[in-house]
Amino acid sequence: MENLFSARVGLVAALSLTGFAAVAQNITVTGRVTNTTGQAQPGVTVLERGTTNGTSTDADGRFSLSVSPAATLVVSAIGSTTQQISVSGRTSIDVRLADNETTLNEVVVTGSRATEGRSNILTTSPVDVISAREIKAYAQTDVTQILTYIAPSFQSTRQTVTDGTDFVDPATLRGLGPDQVLVLVNGKRRHTSALVNINGTPGRGSVGTDMNVIPPAAIKRIEVLREGAAAQYGSDAIAGVINIQLKDDTTGVQASSTVGQTVEGDGELFQADANAGFGLGRRGFVDVSGQFSNRSYFDRSGRDTAPLIYKGTSGGNYPSGLSDDQKRALKAEDNALIAQNGFNRRDIRVGASDTRTYGGFLNAAYTLAPSSGLEAYVAGGVTRRTGRGGALYRLPTQTTQVDLSIYPNGFLPFINSTVDDQSIITGLRGTVLGFQADLSNTFGRNSLRYDITNTLNASLPLGTSPTEFYAGTLVFQQNTVNLGFSRKLVSIPVISTLNVAFGGEFRVDNFQIKAGEPGSYANGLNEQGRVVTPASGNTAATYASAGSQGFAGYRPSDATDRSRNNVAGYLDLESDITEKLLVSVAGRAERYSDFGNNLSGKLAARYSILPDLAIRGNIGNGFRAPSLQQRYFTNSSTQFTSGELREVLTTNNDNPLTRAFGIGPLKQEKSKNYSLGLTARVLRTITLTVDAYQIDIDDRIVLSSQYNRGNATVNQILGSLPVQGIQFFANAVNTRTRGLDIVANERLTLGPDSRLTLTAAANFNETTVRGFNSSAIIDANPALQNTLFDRSQRARLENGQPRSKINLSADYGYKIFSANLRTVRFGEVQTKDANPARSFIDQTFSAKWVTDLVLSAQVIKNLSLSVGVNNLFNVYPDRLYQDPNNNEQSLNYSTLDATNRGRFLYSSNQFGYSGAFYFGRVNLSF
Known part of the structure; x- marks a missing residue:
């Protein structure tokens, strides 16, 4: 040694x-x-x-x-x-x-394995290119938020009171699901998050990729391929591909720091990042980046409208059978207790959670043999993000969930998360027998740990429960080995050029659920736990809730450790048949150890009608393999309805209970993609692309709604099990998505010291459910079929995200000064209640424009300063429907929306509701 x-x-x-x-x-x-x-x-x-x-x-x-x-x-x-x-x-x-004018657009590599890149208006597929300058132009510091405001086809909003989804933003492309877009880093498959979204958010039941663990300072550019590409890259690439290219220069050190807060004085942000590039002689480079970000929560909750806080039922209502005079007297007593105890009716947090992120990334390469061009490379990073978000408040009258000896005024549980993400790409590339060869290994790991604080386990004896618990951890790991070859052939008869690419891939996935500590899931000290008398006045005793309030821990029966592997081979041909016609053909065969084989193909072409006008299009089929999280996620949770203890199971598709509904093992989603578009250059300075598309997906995987024992068939299936409800994943629906993408750019020189760049971009999309897939058992019972995919879930899939988004921006520079103005129109979204009888609370939220402004100055060569406002005009979404009878003064309190009780004012599916955000930034370079 x-x-x-x-x-x-x-x-x-x-x-x-x-x-x-x-x-x-x-x-x-x-x-x-x-x-x-x-x-x-x-x-x-x-x-x-x-x-x-x-x-x-x-x-x-x-x-x-x-x-x-x-x-x-x-x-x-x-x-x-x-x-x-x-x-x-x-x-x-x-x-x-x-x-x-032929290089007015970035050269891209995503969507083609040609040895030489093409301008993004010369490709057969539409590709957005987002440069490092654009990434740093505004105040957004998370990758998903940056893309939401730059790329109209991309959408992501922060969620609230949704457990783990508070900390991992669900992100979508072209109106499809978070798991129907493939993310690459330096052209290599990126691992997904460990989290499966099981709450009522966009992408419910799906598993996405956590792009926010990548520091923006490490990014050279982002390429967004807006087209199905499963035939080229494999599973998940139904809506498209996002390729994050890491910085690879050696031009010194760049650092920046951003501070800001919302107009309401909350949501404070402090962010600092740095990037350093170093040359390794004449043979290579090392590029390192790091980021620290601390974002405080913001709260846009309303007042809790429960009429009674201390004297009511578990839901805050008046006990039944009281006269109006008795209600008034009870109300007066309750108001006196509220004043005496200083109870704040703004008792939950609705908005972004507290998060702190720190991590670093590396990208490096070194030429081992200059004569053959053999080069070794490595890229990867380590990131940790901690978060703290609130659950729903437990009122002091909720005796099945509260121990008044510990929390006499009730309590707000907090869900604390720790997201750890590690990745490393290693490889060799060079020339073998005239082919450019690339051998790589990519490993990624993502984990999400839950720690619940300001909580208790109500089933434990009075006064004995701890107030914090470790509730368990989700882990996903992936290792991918790739070997690819490509070569450009120019001496082929008839055709101008032919680029040949082929290769193979071997991938291993692993998913784990680790149980929490016993107190986080235990049901008291015995099988029944603590007996309580509900506050409603009903003398029938019931049992207190088991497990930590806010988020019950994963049980040993939930714990799992499952793996699978797949082998794939691909062939990719691209040829300039003539100077005007470019044709691309790709095919891919895969075999998964858990569900079998899949074959996909793609044919794309571009034809130049005139030197500055071309048409392009593609036709192909694709697929998405069910994630291991969907295949094996299992969870037991305790829920209450009217003081009744209710155990709800989320079962995987190997479970006999799921099979009893006639639901078989999950299989791959299958898609067919069609697109047709045109590219044009007008007056040399204007580029225009217009692309229409249609994506048909069969056997789309969804998480069912909850089946309860009130249905005779469900009661028979559950038998003597101590559970009252069940839900599971199924290939339940077939959908069709149609849309149109438009992008136009113009760059103008207005004088010797002034320049102007104008951009207009838009996406219009519509997703409709074309059919349902269930089973003979479910089809025989309409109530079961409606529960499999209820009207609330359908509205979330079809209308839960903006069906249109328009982005207009102007970047003006004069000498050392610059101004960036951007306005984004987020289209309307809709929500529907699961129960058709409550359709009167269905709601459509109108489209809104959100405008950002940034002013910058290059003070000296090494220092620039920026100040700006995101959401300049302090725009909020339309308010959620509020029941006029659902208010704290009403003697006829309505329970149509007892969960909300006036506390949720806005929907979080459109563009968020933080309001105006003011910030300042310092940029340094050396």
């Missing part, structure tokens, strides 16, 4: 001396980059050819770089012709870049 360590020290010393010798021979070249009109060009990349040594120009277009006297500088910028300039010993070089 000592010899090995000495050898490493010697190697480092040798490399250091070599690097020192090289630096000692270098010269410093300074200069200024302008366009054809003499306007300064900031942000232009200046590299020493053949190395990773480079820099970028400042706000005045100036640069300084230490290079070899015989070096060649490569000067490049989007929208300009790249220039290569020989230094020849000079120390001062000025560069004038010419516009190049």
Whole structure:
């Protein structure tokens, strides 16, 4: 070991001396980059050819770089012709870049395995490219929020009072589910979250990818492929693919810090990040990034309208049988107790939870053999996010859930989460027999731990319950091995070029549920637990609730450790048949150990009608494998209705109870994708893309609603089990999604020192349920069929997210100053009650415009300052329906929405409800 360590020290010393010798021979070249009109060009990349040594120009277009006297500088910028300039010993070089309308758009790699990338208006599929500059332009510091306000087809909002979903934002593309979009990092499959969304949020029953664990400072750009690509990338790529490219430059250190808060004085944010790039001689680079973010909660709850806090029923209502005079007297007593105890009727938190995130990412590569181009690379990161969110308040009258000797005024349980995420990509790439070869291994792990505080287990003897519990952990792990080959052939008869790509993949998934401590799920000290008398006056005794209030812990019977593997092979052909016609064909075969085989294919083409006008389209089929979380998630929870103890099971599809409903094992969702679009360039400075699409999905997986013993069939299936309800996953519905994407960009030079970029983008989509898949048992009972996928779930799937989103932005720069103005229109959403008899509380929330403004100044070369407002006009969604009889003064209290009781004012499915957010940011570069 000592010899090995000495050898490493010697190697480092040798490399250091070599690097020192090289630096000692270098010269410093300074200069200024302008366009054809003499306007300064900031942000232009200046590299020493053949190395990773480079820099970028400042706000005045100036640069300084230490290079070899015989070096060649490569000067490049989007929208300009790249220039290569020989230094020849000079120390001062000025560069004038010419516009190049063929490079006005970013070159993309997502959606094609061609050896050379194409501009995103020259591809067969629509791709959005979001640069690092756009990512840092506004106040959003989470990846999902950044994408929501930049990419119209992408949607994500923070949820509240939804257990684990409070801490892992469900994110969707083209109106489909969180698990129907595939996320890549540096082109490699990213692991999903351990969390399965089981609450009433967008994507209920689905498992998404937690993109917020990736620091924005680590991101070079994000490519959003808006098209089904399962034939190219495998499972999940039904709606499209999001490829996050990590930074790979060596231009020094960049750091920033953002502070802000909402107009209400809450939701404080402090965020700091940094990125550093270093060259490894002429052979490689190391790029490291880190982020710390602390976001405080904001609360937009309303007053609890329960008429009685201390003297009422468990729901806060008047006991039955009282006259109006008796109700008034009871109300007076209750008001006196409220005043005496200082009870605050704003008793829950509705809004974003407290979260703290810290983590780091690495991206590095090193050329092992320059002659063959053999390169080793590594990328990955470690992130921890802790959070604290509230559940529903337990009133002092809820005697089955409260121990008054511990909480005489009731209590608000808090769900504390710890999300740990680790990933690492390692690989080798080079040339083998004329093919570009890439061998990689990608490992990812995501875990979500629950700790419940300010709580109790009401079933324990009075005064003995702890007030905090460890409630268990969810874990998901994935390891993927990829081997791919690609080659561009140019000497093929008839066709201009042919790019051939093929390869294979082997993946292992693992899902675990770890039980909580006994007190988090235990039912007292015996099988029955503590006996209580309900506050409603009913003398019939009942049992107190078992487990920690707010979130009952996972039980040993819930614990699981399941794995599966899959093997895949793919072939991808892309050819410029002629100078005008580009055709792409892809096919993929997969075999999963838990459900079998799948074969998918795709045909795409682009045809240039005129030099600046082309049509493109694709047809293909895809699939999504059921996640392990959906296959094996099991949970037992205790719920109460009118003081009655109710055990509810969430069972997996291997459970005999699920099979008793006629529901078989989960199988893959199958899709058919169609798209047709056009791309155009108008007046050289304007690019336009319009793409229409249709996505048909069969056997879509949903989480059923709760089946209760009130139904004779359910009662027979549950038999003597001590449970009153059950729910499960099933391939229950077939859907069709149709939509239209429009993107237009224009870049204008208004004078020697001013520039303007205009963007208009929109997505319009509509999802409809075309059919249901159940079983003979469920079909024979209409009540069972309606519960499998009730009208509330259908509304959430069809109308629970904006059916349209329009993004308009203008970025103006004048000398050292810039202004960014953006307004986003979030289309209407709808909610429906599960019970058709309560359809009168169905609601449509109207479309709203949300406007952001940022003003910036490049004070000196290394320092820029920004101030801004998100949601400049303090726009909120429409308010939720409030029952006029559901108020604290009413003597005829209605229980139509007893859970809400006036505390939830807004829906969180459109764009959130934090209101205006003011912020300041400092950017440093070295």
